[in-house]
Amino acid sequence: MIDLKLLQKDFEGISKKLQRKGVDEKLLEKVKIKFEELKEAKAHFETLQAAQNAMSKEFGMYKREGKDISELKAKVDENKIRIADALEIQRLRQEELEALAMAIPNIPDDDVPDGEDEDDNIEIKKVLTPKEFSFTPKEHWELAEQNGWIDFERGVKLATSRFSVSFGMGARLERALINFMLDFNRQRGFEEVSVPALVNRKALEGTGQLPKFEDDLYKIQDQELFLIPTAEVPVTNLYQDEILSLDKLPKRMTAYTSCFRKEAGAAGRDTRGMIRQHQFHKVELVSIATPGESDIIFNDMVTCASDLLTALELPHRLVTLCTGDLGFSAAKTIDLEVWLPGQNTYREISSVSNTRDFQARRAKIRFKNGKKNELVHTLNGSSLAVGRTLVAIMENFQNSDGSIDIPKVLHPYLGL
RNA sequence: GGACGAGUGGGUGAGUGGCUGAAACCACAUCCCUGCUAAGGAUGCGUAUGGGUAACUGUACCGAGAGUUCGAAUCUCUCCUCGUCCA
Incomplete structure (x- = not known):
């Protein structure tokens, strides 16, 4: 607000x-x-x-x-x-x-570029150079099926379209990625938390998903509860209605959850593969900071996510979202886009946002600054979307015969 | 699922209709005193919001919501949470 x-x-x-x-x-x-x-x-x-x-x-x-x-x-x-x-x-x-x-979006920072949509986002920098393939790289769904890692049909059988099932190394790799990301974030000073996947209306109002975006959320029928679209909701709202003491700040947290999105309005987009699923795994970063330090924390989170990709040897780039592409609650957002050789393009894999006091005002998260109570700044970012990371690994580490190498940092997690 | 009990400020906890926004103690802050290792004293100290340069002041809040009443932390109802006992 x-x-x-x-x-x-x-x-x-x-x-x-x-x-x-x-x-x-x-x-x-x-x-x-x-x-x-x-x-x-x-x-x-x-x-x-x-x-x-x-x-x-x-x-x-x-x-x-x-x-x-x-x-x-x-x-x-x-x-x-x-x-x-x-x-x-x-x-x-x-x-x-x-x-x-409640339906008015956050005020964008002054340094956020003007623009209509994602085409007007501004690239900040590229990290790692995409490798040259001596063959035409395949797209991930082909590789996933060929290796028996992901079964799209059986996901549909169990639920509906945009659900999938991982088998064998695909499933193990997901788990390895989650563990690797959580460990990585923990080493960067983020405390690990485990939170509910169902939250109430108040929590979603606090972070800005409600009342405006109810159509995007899965709602439980007999109770006023919703499946979380991102761990940002439960983790940020952990401190809803609280006055934190200064020495408890900044709070830096990381959480792994499944995320659930109806993807209303995304009809026809990314229908193949696992780029846009109704349920997906994500490791999230959330920080609660004083206004004075929120910019530093923001850069920290971007760096953390970028370094994670670098550790996984995945070429990516950082872009600043323009006003038109900026989310409802964000004052500023930097997206990390990973290189997908199969699609021959960069695709969003992480999104780090500073909401400043927008969510804090809704969720009433404050801190004691001397005698006065002030609103905190809240920040969130993915680090990373697990499914998309798996996609990126498949496409970037593929061999001409369709087999897939495993990034070195994941070997210990897979007993390799 | 059933029965009973409890939910008060940062903490402990008093308070069964007006003199209670809430005793007392602890914690905390400022000041004073003392000066042989720790102790004593004074004052202040909830949140939100309106008015005022300010001093100050209006309103609301004692788990949440509704009700009774001129007046509710205190009585009634519903819900939530926690505890104990029973199935």
Whole structure:
């Protein structure tokens, strides 16, 4: 959630920044007005309530002194009706404001480039040079099936399209990757956590998936619970509604979870293979930091993910997302794209975002800065998407006969 | 699944209708005193939000929500969580 007080104070400035993300200025004006109306309604209600409280106190005194209370009671009863009305007005305005404000995306950082979509993202640097193949490299689904690593049909049989099953070395490699990534992150100072894969509405509101993106989430039928689309949700919300002491910051955490996405609106995209699945494994990084250190932490996380790819000998590049490609909660995002020789292109394998205080404001995560409580900054990043890493290994480490080498760092994890 | 009990500020914990935003103790902060190894004293110390330059002040919050009442931490109902016992 954006800072409504700031919007009120510096409407021009905030509005200008949000227009870069395609937010309609009229909507912002409406929010500003609603915000002011709500304040008005609150003030009115509180004045009435104060009178009521005062009269109630008097009431108690009258009774103790044995005075006649009938006149006072009439006054108090009358005021009570007005309070009920005032409260109802306040409640309605609160609801209206929230509905509007919760749907406004985060303000992009000033150094985020303008742009429409992913074509306008800006490459920062390339890491490792893709190797030359003496043959035409195959795409991963071909290799996966040929080696018996992944069975796409049986995944569909068990669930529906965009589900798959891993067998043998494919399954072992997944597990090896998860362990390798968690160990790697732990050595970089991220504490490992294991969290629920189901979360409630409040958690998803805290990180920004709800209320706007409910269509992308799998919902449990008989309870108000959702399957997590990313570990970012449970891990960030670990500290929801808490005031952290300064010496506990920064919090740097890593978690492995399955992730679940309906991929609504992705019809026809990446239908083959395991680039875009409804369920996938991911190792996530989440940091909670003071505003002063969040930029450093951000770079740290990008470096961690990039080094992970380098350790796996996977060529990749870093790109800054433009305003049009930036996610709802992010102020800034750097994507890591891994080279896929079979597809002859770079594909997203990790996305590191600084949401600044956007999620913290929604989730009420604060820290004590001296006497004052301030909102923290929250950051998240994948490190990495396991399925896509497996895809990258298959395509980059393939031989002409279709066999696949295993990156050296994974050998200990596979008993090789 | 059933029965009973509990949920209060950073912690322990008092509080069964008004004088309680909440005793006391601990922790913490600032100041003072003392000066032989640790102790004594004073003051302050929840969160959110509105008004005010500020001092200060209004409102809300005692697991969550609803209700009774002029007035609720305290009474009623529903839910959640934890504990104990039973199946």
